[in-house]
Structure formats: C-alpha cells, structure tokens
Amino acid sequence: MNDVRTAGAATPLEIRIDSKTYVSAEGKPVEVIRDLRLQLDAFSFGALIGPSGCGKTTILHIAAGLDPNFIGERRIPGRGRLGMVFQEPRLLPWRTVADNLRLVLSPDESLDKLDGLIGTLGLGAHLSHYPGELSLGLARRVAIARAFAVRPDFLLLDEPFVSLDVAVAARLREELTTLTQRERVTTLLVTHDLNDAIQLADKLFFLSTRPASVAVEMALPPPRGARSKATIDEIAGEVGARVPAYMPDVART
Amino acid sequence: MAKVVSLAVLLGLWALIAWLAQSPLLPSPMSVGEMIVADTRSGELPFQMACTLARVAAAFAIAFTLGVAGGYAMGRSKLIDRYADPWLVVLLNLPALVIIIFAYIWIGLNETAAIVAVALNKLPNVIVVTREGARSLDPALDDMAQAFRFTWQSRLRNVVLPQLAPYLAAVSRSGLSIIWKIVLVVELLGRPNGVGFVLGSSFSLFDMTRILSYAISFVALMLAIETFLVQPLERRTNRWRRNAA
Numbered sequence: 001m002n003d004v005r006t007a008g009a010a011t012p013l014e015i016r017i018d019s020k021t022y023v024s025a026e027g028k029p030v031e032v033i034r035d036l037r038l039q040l041d042a043f044s045f046g047a048l049i050g051p052s053g054c055g056k057t058t059i060l061h062i063a064a065g066l067d068p069n070f071i072g073e074r075r076i077p078g079r080g081r082l083g084m085v086f087q088e089p090r091l092l093p094w095r096t097v098a099d100n101l102r103l104v105l106s107p108d109e110s111l112d113k114l115d116g117l118i119g120t121l122g123l124g125a126h127l128s129h130y131p132g133e134l135s136l137g138l139a140r141r142v143a144i145a146r147a148f149a150v151r152p153d154f155l156l157l158d159e160p161f162v163s164l165d166v167a168v169a170a171r172l173r174e175e176l177t178t179l180t181q182r183e184r185v186t187t188l189l190v191t192h193d194l195n196d197a198i199q200l201a202d203k204l205f206f207l208s209t210r211p212a213s214v215a216v217e218m219a220l221p222p223p224r225g226a227r228s229k230a231t232i233d234e235i236a237g238e239v240g241a242r243v244p245a246y247m248p249d250v251a252r253t
Numbered sequence: 254m255a256k257v258v259s260l261a262v263l264l265g266l267w268a269l270i271a272w273l274a275q276s277p278l279l280p281s282p283m284s285v286g287e288m289i290v291a292d293t294r295s296g297e298l299p300f301q302m303a304c305t306l307a308r309v310a311a312a313f314a315i316a317f318t319l320g321v322a323g324g325y326a327m328g329r330s331k332l333i334d335r336y337a338d339p340w341l342v343v344l345l346n347l348p349a350l351v352i353i354i355f356a357y358i359w360i361g362l363n364e365t366a367a368i369v370a371v372a373l374n375k376l377p378n379v380i381v382v383t384r385e386g387a388r389s390l391d392p393a394l395d396d397m398a399q400a401f402r403f404t405w406q407s408r409l410r411n412v413v414l415p416q417l418a419p420y421l422a423a424v425s426r427s428g429l430s431i432i433w434k435i436v437l438v439v440e441l442l443g444r445p446n447g448v449g450f451v452l453g454s455s456f457s458l459f460d461m462t463r464i465l466s467y468a469i470s471f472v473a474l475m476l477a478i479e480t481f482l483v484q485p486l487e488r489r490t491n492r493w494r495r496n497a498a
Binding site: 061064065066082084086088090092093094095103104130132146150 | 393394396397399400401402403407411412415493494
C-alpha cells in the first residue's frame with residue numbers, strides 16, 4: 001500500500017517507506033529498504049548519501065512516483081510537479097536540444113520563456129544539435145534545463161556529476177546552486193560523493209546498508225553553495241566522526 | 254553506374270538469346286518494349302497496374318496497422334504474448350495459398366476476400382518484427398516520459414515510434430515486396446482485373462510478350478516506390494543517427 005498526497009507549495013517533501021522488496025532472480029523476496037523516514041523542508045536542498053547499491057536510486061524512483069510498489073507514503077509539495085535529472089541524461093536522441101526542452105512545456109508555451117535558463121546553462125549555441133553531438137557535460141546541462149523548464153515543485157537529482165571531469169562538475173555545481181536558489185525549489189540529490197553533498201545541501205541524509213534506512217541526519221550551516229574550503233573541511237571532519245563505520249566506501253575526501 | 258552497366262549487360266544477353274532462339278516463347282526486349290508502349294497508350298497497362306496497386310496499398314495498410322498494434326501489445330505485455338503467440342505461430346505457418354483459398358470460399362470471390370487474404374498473409378510477419386521492436390524499447394526513456402508527464406500521444410510520437418522506426422522500416426520494405434507477389438496470386442485465382450489477372454489469361458494463351466511486359470512494368474513500379482518513397486522516408490527517420498558523435 002502506498003499513498004500520495006500533494007499539499008501547499010511551502011510544505012515539506014516527506015517520504016516514508018515502511019518496506020520495499022523486490023523478487024530476486026531466484027524468486028526470493030529481498031527487502032532493500034526498511035523504516036526509512038525522510039523529511040525535507042520546503043525550498044531546501046537535501047542530499048541522500050550512501051554506498052553503491054544501497055538503494056539510493058530506488059528511493060529516488062519512489063519519491064518520483066516511478067515505482068508505486070512499496071509500503072509507505074509520500075507527500076509531495078505544491079501541485080506535485082516534478083523535475084528530474086537522471087544519472088544518464090535520458091534525452092531523446094532523435095530530437096534536437098530545442099525539441100527535447102520544448103517537449104516538457106505545455107502546448108501554449110514557447111521556448112522563449114526558457115531564455116534565462118538556456119543562458120545560465122550556456123546552451124544557446126547548441127539548441128539545434130542532436131544529443132549524440134553533445135559531450136556528456138553538455139547533455140547533463142540539457143537534462144538540468146529540462147528539469148527546471150517544467151517549473152518544478154520538487155526536483156530530484158540522481159548523481160548528476162558522475163563521470164564528469166573536475167572542472168565541468170564544478171561549473172555544473174555552481175549553475176545548479178544558482179538555479180535552485182533562484183527558482184526556490186525543494187531539491188533532493190542522490191550521491192555517493194560527500195564533497196558534492198556538502199557543497200550543495202542544507203541537510204545530509206546518510207543511508208545505512210541494506211535494508212536501507214536513514215542512519216544519520218545532519219543539518220548544515222547556511223549559506224549553501226558558497227561554503228569556503230575551511231567550512232567544507234570542518235563539515236567533512238564532523239561527518240567523519242558521526243557517520244557509522246559500516247559505510248566505508250562513502251567518499252571522505 | 255555499376256547498376257546501369259549490370260542491367261545493360263542483362264538486357265544485351267536477353268536480346269542475344271532471343272535473337273538466337275527466334276521463338277515466340279522468348280520475345281526480344283524490343284517487342285516487349287513495344288507492347289509496354291502500346292498498352293500504356295491504350296490505357297490498359299495503367300488500369301491493370303492501378304487495380305493491383307490499390308490492392309497492395311489496402312492490404313499493406315491493414316496488415317501494417319493491425320500488425321503494429323498487435324506486435325506492440327505482445328511485446329509490452331507478457332500475458333497478451335502468452336495467449337496470442339500460439340495463434341501467431343499457426344498464422345505464420347499457414348501457406349499463403351491456403352489462406353487465399355479460405356478467404357475466397359468463406360467470404361466469396363470479391364474484393365474484400367482478396368484484400369483480407371493478402372493482409373492475413375503479411376500480418377504475422379509485421380507482428381513478429383514489431384514485437385521484437387517493442388521488447389527492445391528502452392525502459393529508461395519510459396521512466397523519463399512518466400516523470401515529465403508526457404501525454405500518451407506525445408509518448409507514442411516522441412518516445413515509442415522513433416524507437417520502433419528501424420523495425421517498421423524493415424517491415425515496410427519486406428512487406429511491400431511480399432505483398433505485391435501475393436496480390437498477383439490472389440488476382441490470378443479470383444479477380445477479373447489487375448496484373449495477376451492479365452498474367453493468368455496470357456499464360457493460358459502462351460502470350461510471353463504480354464507476360465513479360467506486365468511483369469517488368471510492375472517490378473519497375475515497385476522499384477520506383479522503394480527508391481522514391483520508402484528509402485527517402487527511411488533516410489528522414491534516421492537523420493539524427495548521421496550526426497551522432
């Protein structure tokens with residue numbers, strides 16, 4: 001059983017997963033998430049951190065409404081309008097960048113209304129290109145533009161910086177900070193990279209190993225997105241002290 | 254250029270053998286060409302070709318529409334596939350001639366029976382190919398379309414059909430070539446017009462010149478459709494692949 005409720009725009013994003021199981025190749029039920037509670041204040045930025053394979057993407061899919069097969073409840077803010085950036089950009093390869101963006105707009109809206117967004121993300125020169133002609137960094141930018149184009153009430157980001165080189169990832173982080181602050185959207189980022197999480201988020205949720213639940217919750221001091229190297233190191237030190245030892249492969253750099 | 258030379262050699266060989274044989278059973282390319290011109294001027298050849306082409310178009314449209322819908326449903330739903338697959342296997346293994354005879358006996362010697370018979374012959378092939386296409390649809394793009402609340406029309410047009418396009422192009426090509434051959438048999442067995450009918454009556458008169466002129470004309474027409482309609486459509490559909498990095 002699961003329940004979806006939408007509320008006012010200023011209400012938090014709440015996910016409660018009592019249990020989520022799937023059937024293994026051998027036909028046995030495997031519980032991947034148990035008693036997970038996650039609450040994210042309106043317009044804030046949360047980061048869900050955990051080791052590879054602990055169920056982060058599954059939680060994101062449940063939050064997005066893509067996976068209704070779980071026991072629990074999700075409450076989503078506003079009209080429930082979702083913007084999502086998947087780990088792979090998931091653009092339609094047979095449509096140009098402009099068409100990929102146009103497709104998520106309502107029929108009475110034109111691409112002109114995205115001028116600011118396209119400018120911020122540096123996509124102006126690439127609108128007539130097909131996704132196959134873009135680098136991974138540019139394709140991710142298009143995916144981010146698409147997620148913001150729908151004027152989301154909540155935004156879900158699945159490892160958007162993975163496989164990018166350091167400079168491209170840094171620029172994308174800056175752009176993402178600008179956009180989430182400007183558009184005031186409740187955002188949940190899934191990552192295995194502690195640095196990304198500390199730089200972007202207001203609140204960190206550390207997942208336990210399987211069956212996953214939130215093991216440690218940590219609010220970070222404002223302002224997000226503009227933390228100095230010293231602050232980041234200090235937060236990382238605190239995380240190191242609080243995050244349980246059974247999460248050895250979470251980045252501690 | 255190579256194609257033109259190859260066809261010219263074929264034509265030359267045909268002319269040489271016809272000249273050596275000096276038999277009404279192998280007319281020269283010249284006499285076949287003269288008959289094509291004469292029957293085109295009289296309107297006989299265009300009329301018979303139009304009858305056949307109309308049947309090809311109708312049967313193709315029916316087989317394509319039902320086949321794509323059926324194949325998609327079977328590719329997406331294991332339950333539908335489980336129940337419909339035995340029917341498909343039966344249909345796949347029924348000889349074309351048997352289906353044609355059934356249609357003429359059960360429906361009557363009329364246009365409906367002719368078109369249904371041809372469509373039924375092609376249908377299982379369209380289903381099989383489309384089912385493969387539907388099975389290979391990318392679930393990641395499905396999730397994306399769901400997350401961004403695409404309408405079903407938008408999902409069909411922008412997500413599903415472009416992925417099925419290579420399969421549909423393959424099925425169109427093989428479809429046209431199979432369908433027009435079956436249409437000729439259907440016409441030969443039970444229609445009062447069309448290229449198949451002309452071939453049948455010419456056969457009973459041993460009129461090889463007419464048989465060759467109608468057969469060649471129709472092959473040329475189907476080649477023209479393939480070259481000027483099917484191939485450009487395929488190129489247009491695959492335009493995005495050419496630019497891929």
